[in-house]
Amino acid sequence: MSNEKSKSILVVNSDPDIADLFAEMLLSDENNYIVTTTFTGKGCLWGINKSKPDMVLMDIELPDMNGWNLTEKIKANNPDMPIVVITSKIPGIKDMLRLSHVSDYLMKPVTLDGLQMAVKDAFEIPSLLDQCYKTVIDYKENENMMYLFYLFKQNIIDRKRFILMRQLYSTKKLVNDPESKKILDNLKEKINASENEIKHFKNKPPIISLFSNFEIGKVN
Template identity: 35%
Template structure:
């Protein structure tokens, strides 16, 4: 069944209302209401709840800009898309519309194909944004509600591991329970972080030496993987100072280096390097794992990209997507090199100084 989209057309010219209503009626998944004034449009909103508003600028009494501002001031319509309509093509009109909160602009007379295309794009976008919001809210709720029981499971399992009366087999099983609980807890934290990144976050920059931050991450991960005897080779430029939102960015280094540990064979070696060229920081992390085929290289930074069972057991397919988002916030990038059987090398690239205008993510 097709999704039904509600469209409100606001114009003081009856012939325009009739034309647009007739045009949109040719598409079977649009429900159309009309209003001849801004006041009438605002009265219709609470009951009709449109997905999209085609709003004429030149309205009597209350013009389109004022109507747009009133709609944007009401949180109930934060996902509603607004396309301003005008008989003029002046740049200042468009700018005033965007400042009032409009999503797009179309001039009169308009081509029907252009109007239908804009309506289609913005109704689908509104639907996607609402779905993303629901998914994010649900995930946050699930994480909040499961945090206490998961913590209880981990705590009880760790107590069993240290119980001298428990058999070695029992301790091993308790250890597996604790480890699985910790993995679940970390996944929930990562999922919430991903939702926050997609929704938009403000960054707070401070300078830190890159080699020191990398060393801290490496030491912690080596401690967690002592029984695997994985060697670490480093080649750092100790002079590099990076301006970044470090509480956020440190996750990139954690996830990429942890990924190298997960896919490295026992007693293997991970090589980590840092250098700078023309104001750009480069960090590479090379493992001796199985490597990646071209298809996986192309999609490895997508959300939940790792679908096959063998890889899914080692990672939930979310941490590398988080890396991509965090680096996007910093105007950085990440890519992976390597072929099947030759290991993988992840290369992170970041500007050493913040780029003007950065601070809030734009989807």
């Protein structure tokens, strides 16, 4: 039997029935999460101060507080706390620029697999990056290794943003939305540029052995 402490998740949703539904979806996961619910932004901040959950699963549309303002308040005192956002509204351009502050951004209707995968990634990816950091910091080529580490970390964030934008903004829609097209094009260029740098570094031992499992490719 594992001695590892079960992860706790605070579900924040203005509708108690939906909050309970998300809680049930999480409780059905094999990871045996501890789940609590609250229905307002103030309730969320109170719950964090009282119980110190490991993650917040938050509907961005709350009755008493803008969801993005709530995210900023959470991160101000808990910078490493994962936040998975759920919304029924298509994110605007400003929302896209805020995605780096959250672990994932889910559109309703949320599937069981989609929710459980987003939560799993939010818990595991930072841990994997930390392990990578601890591994590379001991190498002689420390500056190169650290730079590569941060490239990987930012690449993960940028890819999530790009994939979401491509799902929401079709090529036809972008023709009539030059601002969104510019942001998407700049993000694509940034991702491809970082991937070219990563490939360059991966050809150097001992970096090859450390990062050989990371498969990357250009985005289209």
